[in-house]
Every structure is written in C-alpha cells, then in structure tokens.
Amino acid sequence: MKANRRVRAALGLVVAGALPLTGAGAVTAAQAAPSAPATTTTPATPLDVPAADDALALSQQVLEAAEQAASAPAARARTTTGPGVRRELDRAVSTLVDDGAVAVTARVEAPDLTWSGAGGVRELGGHARARTADPFRVASNTKPMIATLVMQEIEKGTWTLDTSVEDVLPGALPRDVTIEQLLSHTSGAPTASEYLILDKMQDPADYDEYFQVLGEHYSDGDHVRAAHTAPWMLEPGTGFSYSNAGFVTLGMMLEKVNKTDLDDLLEERVFEPAGMRSSDYPDSPQKRGTLLHDAAFTGPDGAGWYSIKHFDPSLFRAAGAVTSTTKDLAAFNEALVSGELVGAETVTDMLTPRSAEMIEYGLGTYRLPDPCVPGEYLYGHDGASFGTLSINLTSLDGERQVSLGVTGRNVTLDQEALYDLNDLLIPMFAATC
Template identity: 50%
Template sequence: MRTTLTVTTAAALALPLTVGALPAGADEPPAPQAPAALDEDRASVSRAVADAVAEAERQAQARTFSAPSDAPAARGEVQDALDRALADTAAGVPVGVVGRVDAPGLHWSGADGTRRLDGRGPAHPQDRFRAASNTKMMVSTLVLQEVEQGTWTLDTPVVDVVPEAAAVVPDAYEDDVTLELLLTHRSGLPDHLTALAASRMADTEDYDEFFDVLGEEYTTADHLAAMDDQPWLFEPGTDASYSNAGYVLLGLALEHATGQSVERLLEKRVFAPAGMRHSAYPDDPGYRGPFLREAAYTGGLGAGWYPLDGFDPSLFGSAGAVTSTTADLQRFTEALVTGDLLAPETVTDVLTPRTVGSQTLPDYGLGVYRLPDPCEEGAWLYGHDGASFGTLSITLTSPDAERQVTVALTGRDLTTLESDLNTALVPALLATC
C-alpha cells in the first residue's frame, strides 16, 4: 500500500519534500524548496546535544561519589551506569547502540542491541557505522592542510578554485563566498540535499519513493544542479545556516587542487596518520566489515520501519559519506586537537568559533563545534555530530584529548525531532568528570 507524507508530518520527520503552493500567476511549479525543515532538524540535534551537556553538568554538581580515577569501586559504578545507559537506549526505538569513554582512570567501550533490523547479530563495541556529518571535521582538516601548504588561503573565493561554482554563487557574491565561509556555514549557500532527492521523485509526498531514491547514485552535476535550484539565503558573512552544499563544494575544491579524490586524500592524510584503520569513504551502497546497518523508523506516519541497506553515500559526498567506529573517531579527534594532523596555530584557528550566539548552530569553528564542558566551568569540549536518515552519532573531546566521548546508534526515530542519543550521551559525559 502506498504511503504518503503530508506537509505537517514532513516537518516532524525532517523530510521536507513537499513542494510549496503554486504562486499566483505562475505557469510552472517551483523547484522543491528544502532548507527550513532540514534546518529545524539540524537545530533539533544541536539542542538535544546541548540539553545532554546541561543535564550532565547538573548531575556532576550533585554527585557525591568519588571520580573514577580515585577509587576502583567508583570506576565500577560508572561502568555499570554506562552499560545500563546503552541497554536503556536499545530498549527504545534504536536497533543498536555503541559507546566509548576515555578519561583519566576510565577506559570503557560497550554496545547493546543488534546490528540488523531483523534482530540478527548482536552489536559489538568495534562495529562500524555511518558517521555522517562527522565527515566535515575531516574534510576541514584536508582544506586546512592545503592552506598550510600555500595552495590557497581561507579568504580564497570558492569560484577561483571550483569554476563550476560560478553557476551556483550569485554574480554579486563571487568575490565574497570564501572557503572560510563555507567551512563555517556562513556563506548563505542553502542546503540542497532535500532538493537533490526530490529531483528524482515523481511524488514528493510518497514515503516509499523517498526511501527508494536514497539508493540512487548522485553525480557532481546532480549536486550542482540542486544547489542552483535553491534561493540564496543571505549576504555572505552576515548570518549562519547549516549547509551540506558548502562541504560538497569544499570536496570539489580539494579534488581540483590535488588531482586526487576525496577518498584517497582522506586515506592518505587523515585515516592513516590518525590510525583510523576501520574508517572509509565509500561511494557505493553496502557495508564493509561488522556494521550497524542503518534503518529509519516512521511509526504510523509511513510504513513503519525502512531498512536502508541500499543507501547510496553519493547523496552525502564530502558532506557526510565517511563510515567509522567509536575508537576511530576518537583517534581522529585526538590527532586533530593535539597537532598530529595540523600545525598548533592552525588547530587553534580550527577550534575558534565564528558563530557564537547563533540560533540554529552551536559555537561553530572550521568544521568543528564546541560545547560547554559539564565537568569544568569555563572549559569546552570540541567535536561534531552526525545525523543520517538511519544513524545518529556524536564525538567530543577535551582540548588535550584526555577526556573523550563517542556514542552512536542506528535505527533512527524520524517521528520526532528529539534525539534518542541522550539516554546514552548524558551518562557518557558524566563519566568523564
């Protein structure tokens, strides 16, 4: 039976594919417009993570037992709490969940639930998952490596590096849309992923068709055409709005400058030096190795569960195609903040936020954002989250990488904009205090 997606449920599901009403006097329907509900979903993930940090801070202030580094009994108590948190997460909608916490006196990893929607295969701590927008930290690292080598500067206009971008960037802004503005989501370039998927659909209200087109291949030309269909949001540098499109252009900039694919660049200049042995940048559907397979839950609004085994990562590209593990993500953030991938002064620049006080973004630097450290007043944790249609994840680190937290789940509940991640994330943050 065909299932449909109404305007109301589109916003709730972060799948805003319904074409707007036909303007008076228009002969043709407008191109599908996407950014509002995707921004709503982006803001929801950010709010949920911020809420987790605030709750961890409240619990840390009220806690009376010793820190894990001080007493074996306390360490065991914390590990038990972390195990229970994963079990509680998997007892809800999520299918599988993995977590990792590293802090002085505590090194814990765990898993609960199953790898597959059909219940086959228990989840394991080392399982891979789709890291989604955590990819942005890695692509930013590649961009900053090129800056260090003198290939370009952060002030270089993207049209100077990616000639195809001239068809996307308004003429008036060609000198203003710089690599830095793309890295920090302040260019005004709207997100394009919903329009990209909608361009393949005959009926943008059909759930089943939507999940079908997620399995199709999307070329660079497809991405650029979807970007060109979207109205520019604001004058460059005057506001902030999360844009996957900006990171697709940054990936093109890297390929033009180096003559190598983003996949190869990540393998040589990020994965290998950081010791990320179980990470990849796939461009085809399918899974490599033990994997938490993606699934989306739509409740009664769609056909219930949708397995996403056929999802094609070309839809995300350099904005979110990386697959990884909790251990590998922590190897990356440690290598980043401690200067193994970039010079110390560049790391400082990466971690310096440009969007303090934004209503839709956390304090966002160059592909990395910061959150208040719930354990130490005035201190910060740095990292990113990843939200694909079937997976949620987040990885955070202290500036010295002595305290790190990573949590990921598959079986994402799309019936609500709230995050299931916090059931596991709050205890994980608290465990580092």
C-alpha cells in the same frame, strides 16, 4: 497500497543531512530495497526549508546533555574507575535499545577510565549483535575531517581562508563565497539535499519511492544543479546557516587541486596518520560486513520501519559520507587537537567560533561548555543520516572523550523520538569528570 504510504506535507531538513517526513496513513512495516532508478523529475513546487535551528536539533540536544551533566551534584566528584560507573553506562546503552534504537555503540575515554559498550543488532530485522568495533555512518562528523584537509592546503599555501570558490571551481555555486565562509556555515549556501532527492522522484509524497531513491547515485553535476536550484539562505557573511552543499563544494575543490579522489586524500592525510584503521569514505552502498545499517521509522501514523541498507553515500559526499567506529572517531579528535594532523596555530583557528547564533561553530567543528571543568570547552561535531546519529567530542588536551553511534530513528517532524539520547549522553559526560 501506495495510498497508505504517502506523505501529507512537504519533506524538510532537520539535522545535518537528515530529511524527516510528516505523518501519513495506516501503519505498515516495510523494508526499502534497491530497484530500478526512478525517472528524474523536478518538483513543481520547491520545498520549504525550515529554520536553521531545526538543522541543529541534535547539536542542541548534545548541549543540553552537557549542561545537565554539569549540574549533577556528584558529577565532578565521582570515581570514574569504579565498576558502578561501567554498569551505569551499560544500563544506559540497554535503555536506548529497549526504547527503540536498532543498535548503539558508545565509547568514553578519560585519564582513569576507558569504557566501550554496544547493544542491539546490526540491521533492522537482523540477528547479528552490534559490537563495539562495528563501523557506522558518521554523517556530518565527516565535516571536521574535510575541514582538516582544507586547512592542510592552507598550511601548504595552496589556498587562504579568503580564497574564493569561484577562483577554484568557476560556476560551482551561484554566488561567490570564500573557503572560510563554507567551513563556518556563514556562506548562506543552501543545504540542498532535499532537492537532490526530489529530483529523482516522480511522486514527492510517496514513502516507498522516497526511501528507494536514497539508493541512487548522485554525481557532482547533480550536487551543482541542486545548489543552483535551492533558494540561497542568507547573503554571504551575514549569519549562520548550516549547509551540506558548502562542504560538498569543498570536497570538489580538494579533488581538483590535488588531482586525487577524496577517499585517497582522507586515507593518506587523515585516517592513516590518526590511526583510524576501521574508517572509510565509501562511494557505493555497503551491504556486507559489520556496518551498522541505517533504519528509519516513519511514525505510528506513517508506513512503519524502513531499512536503508541500500543507501548510496554519494548523496552526502564530503558533507557526510564517512563510516567509522567510536574508537576511530576518538582517535581523530585526539590527533586533531594534539596537532598531529595540522599545526597548533591551525588547530586554534579551527576551534575558534565564527558564529554563536545557534551554536558556537568554528571551521568544521563546534564547541560546548565542558561539563567537568567550568570555563573550559569540549570540541567536536555530531551527525545524522536518515537512520543513524553520531556524536564525537573531546577536551582540548584530548584526554577526555565521548563518541557515540546510534542506528534507528524516527524521521517524522511531528512525532517524538523513539528514545532519549540524554539517557546515555548524560552519564557518558559525567563519566569523563
């Protein structure tokens, strides 16, 4: 049986924290469940980490959707309050579910329209219907929230953007970098997530073991060791290279200077003031409640579907552990750009790009051209866990927003996606015009 669940090639990093797999043997449907911890081993051959543009595949798709929405002849002329727009958005949600998404929850906010829709089921193989108020794993949409906490410390005078990581957490990273470099992904730090996983595995080519160890706990020490083991991507300050390890380091720094757990910092300084009543920073798997659970498809030549209900968020930590709803994500963006979480000058600093090599990335946020207003931008982030995608964007005034969560995704490098996100993203963007 194990022979039918083996990965032919090395695992690699694709999107903001998600590790795709390559194809394997006969098709077999399977659901991963927690089991005894695997013996910790270090792979004999380190994984090859793909180029940074692979890590930004979802960001590039969001940019493409915005461009297509802007080019639609009727985009800026449509009446967003009409029932036709709502029906179009509802149909688009259904299209993604029909094409293979396990669950979809989406929200559009505009001056003359507030729409939310949901489809599918809460977990792979389940029967409970997904609802618009259901939370999901937002993955790298956690990063703007962590960046907000960091910028609050800068406003208080605890740090500056030039503060060295070595001054706060000696030895946490193998090279000395600044807070600004971590926030902007210009530190050259590796993502390192794949090293964390493989360190827990006995057989790096085993599908079952791979999904099993996603339920293991990953300590601060595990993250530090992975950051030191993985190859450094660039010399600090010389270019853009997306890094989960960088934001995990920022989370550790925040906990040290505040002597408070990150979940409490987020609750007190982000969730509560932004009105995010259904958001959480969990430290253990969430198997009960209304969470839309991750589900991974390993391709028609792989081992079929895997439920990842047992996923332990300690693997992502400050780089992507938050769970939230589309309404809460929109509330966060509105609170951020309106100056409710940090001052106006700090907002401008966060939104100002430090790099435009692959995407215009600032400090924990990126921007893309506004499909409705030429010359303006939408701001926010996206995220991808092993079985969930999330997108959250806002206009600068906070009046027009799109937020989206989708569970169930094909995680193989050499297979097409189960569904086309643009089938929903394009009409969502157009509905804000």
